Amino acid sequence: MLARRLVSLFRISPSSRAASTASKAVDEEKGRSIGRKAVSTALICLTGGVALSAVDDLAIYHGCSSKAMEKASKNQEIIQAIGEPVVKGPWYSASLAVAHKRNSVSCTFPVSGPQGSGVLRLKAIRNGDDSWLSFLRPHDFDILILDAVLYVPGNEEAQQTVKINIAGISPSACQSCTACPIPGTPSKQ
Template identity: 55%
Template sequence: MSRAAAARKLAGISQLRAPPASTGGLLYRSYGGGSSGSRKGSLPRRVLSIGAISLAGGLVLSAVNDLAIFHGCTTKAIEKAADNQKVIEAIGVPLVRGPWYEASLEVGHRRRSVSCTFPVSGPHGSGFFQIEATRNGEDGLLSFLRHHDWEIITLEAHLHVASDDEQQKTIVKLNLESNGGGQCGEPERES
């Protein structure tokens, strides 16, 4: 095959792949006889599609925001509880946060305050923490991602400690005060 024949073949291929016709810089596909009624009918569909996409995006953003709040305030609570000797004696360290779907989260006052109950576990037992926290700092577009801005106001630990008897568990209830550097009240033991 000569060079001239190869050039003609390439020129024929490029003509087959020509871009679609455009009008005014906008590409569109015609499905009907070109009546303006078909274009008017598609406007409500476009508006509905944009609205549905916006609603779905808003729901996803809200869920991500709540998950970031949950992660931030529970991380601070676990750090605080891990410094408490009574918690260490009860269930040991490391403390492991349970899954987010087993927790309850109430967010209030422009996402600056939170009340949360979430499961925790350690090598010697498990339980749940109840916390109330507030977020310090300025409000910004991504301020909910800064988990270090949470201040734990109250932290109550309900811990189930396994005893020698398999059928009996001891419940230890601790109130960790925020101003005492992780001090706690007397544990309540129930059988």
């Protein structure tokens, strides 16, 4: 009698099998639900990060190109070549490269005037602090190199290409920085 009771305890009844199958299905559904939520959250975070980076790149482009347009619209050589007003082209036709923790920028964007069109090319560095909050503030860039390559239709020729250095610094005017010590290197004495 005792043996029968022990066997009946360890024996699984059909109703208990159905209950265990149902609980397994609920557990699997909970696991799938948690997995779906985790994947959804990860995708939302990734999309938000990409969008934030794109907005920051657009802000960098706007800051640099606006500063470059100020200089270009005052340059007499550009005004003579393509006319006035000098207008910036669409942002989606521009190229932007950022480097060194977004402290260095290289940008090319189209410009046009009544007599011709072309591209402005610039290289700039960012002023200011390097904290993570600086990501949210407007950027102040110093333009190091700014030149224009303009395509001006002529009477005799089909098209004339003109290169104009706007920043006023020619590459030959740059001197090597051997006199400046680099931090972390031994001085030559």
